Amino acid sequence: MENHDQQAQSNHGHLEEHHHEESFVTKYIFSKDHKMISRQFLITAVIMAFIAMVMSFMFRLQLAWPGEKFWILNFLLGDKWAPEGVLEPGMYMQLVTIHGTIMVFMVLTGGLSGTFSNLLIPYQIGARDMASGFLNMLSYWFFFLSSAVMLAGFFVETGAASGGWTVYPPLSALPQAMDGSKLGMTLWLVSMSLFIISALLGGLNYIVTVLNLRTKGMTMTRLPLTIWAFLLTAVLGVLSFPVLFSAALLLIFDRSFGTSFYLSDIYIGGQALEQTGGSPILYEHLFWFLGHPEVYIIILPALGITSEIIAVNSRKPIFGYRAMIGSILAIAFLSFIVWGHHMFITGMNPFLGSVFVFTTLLIAIPSGVKAFNYITTLWKGNIQYTPAMLFSIGLVSTFISGGLTGIILADSALDIPLHDTQFVTAHFHIVMGVSAILGMLAGVYHWFPKLFLRHMNKKLGYIHFWGTFISAYGVFFPMHFLGLAGLPRRYYSFTAFPMFDNLVDINIFITTFAMLAAFVQIIFMFNFIYSIFRGPKSEQNPWNSNTLEWTTPMENTHGNWPGKLPVVHRWPYDYSKPGKAHDFVPQTVPLEEGEVDGGGH
């Protein structure tokens, strides 16, 4: 306890020392303030998401109407990549590759964790800022550089990386194999290395801050579930991103210095290469050792955000708080021993495959607990339909329906015919893509008053939600059928195969909904930008929420709380507690005599 007081004191002193006016550069560009860094992450991620969405729009046009001319493609890509408005196969590959990379890393890892971990960790644990503001600033700027370098691929002559977002060697290692493996691939690797640095700096900071800077009374079991999710996400990132870094480093060596970590017995371009003894399977192991925790790095923050929003807007405690923490821990642990389920048919030992089947299907249990707990939280609630709440309920739905098809793919025998088909594309888009995006958008609507001190427009939010949710299912539900019909993913067109000719209607159906989805995102973009400048000013605690971020004044002060740090007396979920005047009791309200804290045990 003394420690906490000292911490508060020293932070307070620190605050007074720095009361001078900040320059434009230190305030808006090289800011060390967690709130500003959070906004920087969010705005960068929104822009990147928009770019990635436009990319998906372009390749969806090609998939629905292969070989047809669209002036918009020529307008966006120019004569080289879309002559007369017909997408080039090379460009198609670049688009699917960079769309995947941007969405997975820049938007749903950097953007999601970067925005909400930065915003909420200091706010919700009652800290003045992150443990290291400087590292935090570096984390953003490495992220920014990484995003810029990733996009730079489109401006080199041979185009961006185009071996799929997993960039398996030898395809990605051999510049002779495709144009996308030339300079574009180097840029991809540089971008990814910068990104990993950013993720590590951010992740270490989040972990240290949560463990050391909690305010007085904020025990681990009084943390909001958001913070638990962000903490475990950061742990996953810190443990798995270095492995991706080593994978990328070895790939750089193979590409540039003639080593043969991943290469063996290759004949290409009329020439037998010298490299022997390497194995592409090694890369796959290293990649997926990050790659699988990565999907939980994406989904856990979204689930954390949802836990908070569903509790606040159901005006009920989150059901099974401790079980929720337990399931986050279980998911985080298991996520490290399931990576092989991406490799059932790579020639990996079949026995090893069986082990991965077992561990993977185990994850269904904690995931199921989470889903059932969300549903039970709604039961007998008093649900306030803010746009954030709608997005959270949408997440629960997509998390369930996407998770269920995961059970099929985790079953190695059933994975044989479905591996790398559109069934997989449909599955992971629903369970992690759509779910995480819905969670992120829920967070944006809910914490917009903390981010920009204003509100977003409710009606546009409603249109945005229903448009997004309906079109997400409109796109990805029928896509399962394409996969079941044997249609591979990453095919530029299916016209070479008569057996796929009758699937063209499904593709047109999907693209139509994709266009609707893109259109409603424009509404969101508009609402977002408009509300930053012109939205109605927010009151201090607009959602009648218990957590600490709503006890700070509605202005951007450095150090968050003027005066002393708040002291926490109870868990964050005392909503509609019997015998209380209001249907919420903020964490700073002391316990009454004889009152039991927490879930009552």
Add this chain to the structure above:
Amino acid sequence: MIKFLIYVAIILAVFAIGYLVRVFELASILKGDSPHKVTDKDNKFMSKIMMLFLVVFFVFAIWNLKVYGPLLLPDSASVHGAELDWLFNFNMIILFVVFVITHIALFYFAYKYYGRKENTATYFTHSNKLEMIWTIIPAIILTFIIIYGLQAWTTITAPASKDAIVMQLYSKQFDWTARYAGKDNELGASNYKLITDQNALGMDSTDTKGKDDIIVRNEFHIPVNKEIEFKLNAREVIHSAYLPHFKAQMNCVPGMTTMMHFTPTITTAEMRKKPYVINLMKGINAVREKRGEKPEEFNYILLCNKICGNSHYNMQMTVVVESETEYNEWLKSKKTYFKN
């Protein structure tokens, strides 16, 4: 110039929408509604849409099954494929039940418990009993899923029997080559350093096992009800040998030989006579006719299912399943690679 005008038009449109929204906001404030605060009216309206969505979603799912179901692959044409069809349906029934129950619960609660000023939520923090129920029941169901799944997996990945017909599928950017092991049922040695334009597989002429090997392109034949063991190789990048009708797939990895085996159970001719397939082909040929392309007959196909370069989408080989006598005759008509 046109590009410039388009940019200007987009910018003007954005401003126009901005002012429109401002007008709507002011109008709603005048009417006493808030542009951001949620009212009971909103709650009620949204809860109704939740229920509507549930119904529409289920109708949509059933419509998908009905319309897109008949476009899926016909019954699997291999021994293990038939087992997988059963396993898939078994899993799918369980998952569909879970999907329906959870979605009804989710959207029904979302409909029923919409916020009303006069209501208070129930303070219900946890229940060990409920949480035990939804830990243990899924665990039991998963046990069955895992057991049946692993049984199928072990059978499929067990080594091929000794009398299986051995052949090689060789992949390179962007085509397939098939090699039969010939009378000795053993493939001759090959080495990537021996690859030339004439010797695309890099076959080693000093290995006597390779003397009777037969190389074919575009189309390969296999006998029905005989186990075939495929040895898979790749020349430069990873490819994946995918035979959707047989529910078979395995990656081809440079620097190593991967393997898969299956027993085809239905000949191409038999498949063409199945009512389901006739119907399927009718649909396909209707689309082709509209495009002005010639009608096609049903064929088994081998395709590449691992991204392998710009022409990845174009890499295929036709597979013909026929009776053993037909197969033997076909093979006899092919010459061995090395002239003896």
